[in-house]
Amino acid sequence: MSFIPGIGLVRGMGLTLRRFFQPKATIKWPEEKADVAPKFRGRLQLLYDEYGTLKCETCFQCAQACPIECIDMGGVDTKGRFHVHWGPPETYGERREESALRRSGRPVADTAYAHFEGIDIAPLDAILDAHDYDPKELLAILEETQAEYGYLPVAALKHISRITGAWYAQIYGTATYYRHLRFEPPAVEAVAPAGQAQIAAEDGFRSALDAALGYGGRAN
Amino acid sequence: MTTLSRSWGNMTTLGKVVVPLLLLVLVGGPILTIAVGLWVGPWLLGVLSSNMGIVRFVVAITGVLLFSIPAAFIIIYMELKVIAQMNLRVGPDRVGPAGAAHSVVAGLKVLTKEDFTPKSADVIVFTWAPVIVFLTAVMTFLVIPFGPGFIDPVTGERVGGLVGQDMNIGLLYMFAVGGMTVVGLLLAGWSSFNKYSLLGGLRSAAQVVSYEIPLTLSVVGLILLAGTMSLQGIANQQEGWFTNWFVFRQPLGALIFFIAATAEANRTPFDLTEADSEIVAGFATEYSGMRFGFLFFAEYVNVFIVSALITTLFFGAWNAPIDINAILALVGLTPPVIALDPGSLGIGLLVLIGLAPVVLTALFALPFYLAKSSRPAWKALLIGFVLFNLFAMGILTLLAYIGWGWFAGLIWFFIKSFAFVFVFVWMRGTFPRVRIDHLMGFAWKWLLPAALLNLFLTATAIVVVKSL
Numbered sequence: 001m002s003f004i005p006g007i008g009l010v011r012g013m014g015l016t017l018r019r020f021f022q023p024k025a026t027i028k029w030p031e032e033k034a035d036v037a038p039k040f041r042g043r044l045q046l047l048y049d050e051y052g053t054l055k056c057e058t059c060f061q062c063a064q065a066c067p068i069e070c071i072d073m074g075g076v077d078t079k080g081r082f083h084v085h086w087g088p089p090e091t092y093g094e095r096r097e098e099s100a101l102r103r104s105g106r107p108v109a110d111t112a113y114a115h116f117e118g119i120d121i122a123p124l125d126a127i128l129d130a131h132d133y134d135p136k137e138l139l140a141i142l143e144e145t146q147a148e149y150g151y152l153p154v155a156a157l158k159h160i161s162r163i164t165g166a167w168y169a170q171i172y173g174t175a176t177y178y179r180h181l182r183f184e185p186p187a188v189e190a191v192a193p194a195g196q197a198q199i200a201a202e203d204g205f206r207s208a209l210d211a212a213l214g215y216g217g218r219a220n
Numbered sequence: 221m222t223t224l225s226r227s228w229g230n231m232t233t234l235g236k237v238v239v240p241l242l243l244l245v246l247v248g249g250p251i252l253t254i255a256v257g258l259w260v261g262p263w264l265l266g267v268l269s270s271n272m273g274i275v276r277f278v279v280a281i282t283g284v285l286l287f288s289i290p291a292a293f294i295i296i297y298m299e300l301k302v303i304a305q306m307n308l309r310v311g312p313d314r315v316g317p318a319g320a321a322h323s324v325v326a327g328l329k330v331l332t333k334e335d336f337t338p339k340s341a342d343v344i345v346f347t348w349a350p351v352i353v354f355l356t357a358v359m360t361f362l363v364i365p366f367g368p369g370f371i372d373p374v375t376g377e378r379v380g381g382l383v384g385q386d387m388n389i390g391l392l393y394m395f396a397v398g399g400m401t402v403v404g405l406l407l408a409g410w411s412s413f414n415k416y417s418l419l420g421g422l423r424s425a426a427q428v429v430s431y432e433i434p435l436t437l438s439v440v441g442l443i444l445l446a447g448t449m450s451l452q453g454i455a456n457q458q459e460g461w462f463t464n465w466f467v468f469r470q471p472l473g474a475l476i477f478f479i480a481a482t483a484e485a486n487r488t489p490f491d492l493t494e495a496d497s498e499i500v501a502g503f504a505t506e507y508s509g510m511r512f513g514f515l516f517f518a519e520y521v522n523v524f525i526v527s528a529l530i531t532t533l534f535f536g537a538w539n540a541p542i543d544i545n546a547i548l549a550l551v552g553l554t555p556p557v558i559a560l561d562p563g564s565l566g567i568g569l570l571v572l573i574g575l576a577p578v579v580l581t582a583l584f585a586l587p588f589y590l591a592k593s594s595r596p597a598w599k600a601l602l603i604g605f606v607l608f609n610l611f612a613m614g615i616l617t618l619l620a621y622i623g624w625g626w627f628a629g630l631i632w633f634f635i636k637s638f639a640f641v642f643v644f645v646w647m648r649g650t651f652p653r654v655r656i657d658h659l660m661g662f663a664w665k666w667l668l669p670a671a672l673l674n675l676f677l678t679a680t681a682i683v684v685v686k687s688l
Contacts, residue, residue, distance in 0.1 A: 009651070016306040016650040026310040 280384030367629030420502025424493030455537030538629030
């Protein structure tokens with residue numbers, strides 16, 4: 001670009017000399033306070049909603065926006081199925097938790113695979129025994145298993161496959177064919193709104209008020 | 221007598237020791253002073269004046285040692301502050317006015333730190349290596365001409381000069397002593413019992429030795445022109461207008477000298493010996509406490525020396541850029557001769573000393589007192605006193621500048637030297653570091669041929685001019 005050797009050095013020197021005379025960016029805290037927007041909270045924390053669950057949806061927008069790429073997120077997606085991760089592997093969070101522990105030789109619990117194991121086999125054995133270990137009664141076995149555990153744990157399916165001799169694919173196919181069988185714990189039960197009785201009471205109060213004020217016949 | 225004995229009984233043990241000593245000092249001190257003044261003083265003066273060379277040398281060494289530490293402090297502060305400004309920061313501003321005492325406090329911190337010696341280090345060499353580095357830096361001060369000589373009132377000629385020792389091989393001495401720094405660096409690297417220190421020492425030795433050659437060769441042309449290696453002599457030859465400066469007769473030499481001196485002082489972009497932000501601090505890795513402080517100070521003393529040397533050789537040393545006498549002669553005025561001899565005022569001097577502060581303070585305070593009715597008189601007087609001090613300082617500086625050639629020379633020398641210190645700091649704030657192979661390649665493939673070319677051109681020009 002430049003044909004004069006050393007012109008870049010001179011231009012660089014000129015730049016720093018200009019900077020030398022420019023106003024400075026330093027804010028001398030605590031004597032001076034930065035002029036921040038009133039909406040600014042500056043919190044470095046994840047917020048919880050009113051049900052006590054994390055509001056973070058693991059959308060990674062914060063990690064994408066982070067200018068110095070210091071956000072390193074790992075966890076389970078919102079449906080609790082997949083292990084998701086943002087950021088270089090083997091850094092901060094993972095180093096502290098999984099890989100470092102794994103290198104230390106201790107078994108590490110992976111939250112992403114928590115629903116694959118850790119079930120009590122005894123009730124399942126009882127169910128299988130009641131059905132005489134017959135894979136032809138698979139639907140009944142599955143229904144009773146779901147009634148027992150609340151859903152169909154993968155470990156349970158594998159156990160059924162191993163004991164009855166049926167292929168896992170067959171069992172999995174059966175389980176996925178029927179819509180009332182599920183592979184996850186059910187979502188939080190839809191509790192009737194606490195205000196249902198209150199709304200009825202309010203309606204009664206309002207009609208009484210209407211009657212008292214002479215607005216009879218008003219549609220509620 | 222009872223009072224005395226009671227007082228004696230009331231005193232603590234410490235008081236019983238201190239009070240007699242105090243009396244002894246109060247009584248014996250004046251007697252001793254008078255005795256020294258009457259008998260020992262003349263004898264001592266005789267001895268000193270008959271050994272003027274030694275006295276001059278000791279005074280010069282003391283002055284140089286006393287000067288080098290504040291100079292290093294000022295340059296360190298300057299570096300912190302200037303680079304901060306260039307990075308759009310404020311820089312140190314907590315200790316002292318605008319953070320001016322920052323580097324002093326940092327020096328005190330270095331003094332209080334633990335002085336650690338590695339287990340297998342060569343203790344003697346390890347201890348003395350920083351001393352060698354620092355002393356070589358300080359010793360080069362000895363030949364730097366800070367100002368022109370005093371004018372002998374009898375002969376009317378310049379004698380000596382504000383220079384520690386005006387050697388006729390001053391420049392050679394400068395390079396010789398400056399080259400000894402390498403020994404210190406190598407010793408520091410070797411004695412640390414650390415392979416990284418050793419490598420750092422070798423690395424810095426390679427760099428400093430390589431750049432020593434173009435540095436020395438670049439001034440050979442100047443020596444040919446000047447015909448002397450005495451720095452005071454070179455300074456004398458650049459008297460008059462700034463066009464007499466050697467930079468206009470040796471531009472290539474000045475450029476090579478500047479670049480090589482940057483590498484010699486281990487400054488960015490050639491600060492690979494330390495490269496504090498990238499690699500282990502080279503030969504200084506194992507040093508801590510004041511030993512590291514010595515290495516650190518030596519670096520900044522070197523910066524000043526290099527700046528002073530550039531000023532002396534190429535930028536007119538202590539000469540003002542404008543020949544004020546020539547301008548005055550052109551206008552038709554004779555330069556004023558102000559002999560600063562306050563004694564000639566006689567009794568008027570006492571009146572001046574007594575009255576001037578009071579009258580001038582009141583005079584300076586008056587407008588401030590009148591301008592704002594709510595301002596109390598003492599505040600106005602305080603302002604007046606400060607203004608009077610500034611005024612008196614300005615007047616005295618002006619008188620000294622006009623009256624004393626060496627004072628004017630000193631001022632110009634420091635202005636120019638610190639301008640070059642600023643350039644070094646400015647470069648540090650701007651340039652990235654050069655890679656080590658580029659560094660060596662630049663010295664051997666570019667600077668050395670350029671220095672030889674400069675020498676060749678200068679010699680040819682001298683021969684041609686003489687044969688005409």
